[in-house]
Amino acid sequence: MSLNRHQSAGYMTNWAARLFARAIDQKLKPLGFSSGYLPVFFALADGGARTQKQLARDAGIEQPTMAATLNRMERDGLITREKDSEDRRVTHIRLSPEARENAKDxxxxxDQVNEAALSGLNSLEQRVFLDALGKVTTSLAKAEDEDDPKPDDQ
Incomplete structure (x- = not known):
């Protein structure tokens, strides 16, 4: 049996993701930010508020991981939490003013890391690559949804 990691979509995607995270983390560190915060940051960048459950769903992150991420972000002054005025069990999460101030940076x-990562591709290759990644993630998400038991199935 011959295994070639360079011919494995999963391996190469994971490797690229680790390299992206390292490059972004290195540049975000002076801002007190990390790549692990980016899914929350992008979900809240429009200035709106979301619940933890909405953020976990939108980012494709498990609830316990999202809870830990939000706790770290709150500790670092990057998010605020507000109880819903009508249902005190619901908490709305927003980017803090400090995080919003750093949004452009x-x-x-x-953008800089993405540009560097894609610099070896011409514009057509970049579009094809991003389109293909979109199709891969859609296929994997669909397969995951099909594999998850529905409440009615239990």
Missing amino acids: IQAIV
């Missing part, structure tokens, strides 16, 4: 860093 964070976006610029992400």
Whole structure:
């Protein structure tokens, strides 16, 4: 049996993700930010508020991981939490004013790393690559949804 990691979509995607995270983390560190915060940051960048459950769903992150991420972000002064005025069990999460002030710098860093990552591809290859990644993630998400038991199935 011959295994070639360079011919494995999963391995290469994971490797690329680790390299992206390292590059972004290195540039975000001076802002007190990390790549692990980016899914929350992008979900809240429009200035709106979301619940933890909405953030976990939108980011595709498990609830316990999202809870830990939000706790770290709150500790670092990057988010605020507000109880819902009508249902005190519901908490709305927003980016803090400090995080919003850094939004342009964070976006610029992400753009810079993405540009560097795609620099070896021409514009057509970049579009094809991003389109293909979109199809891969859609296929994997669909397969995951099909594999998850529905409440009625239990």
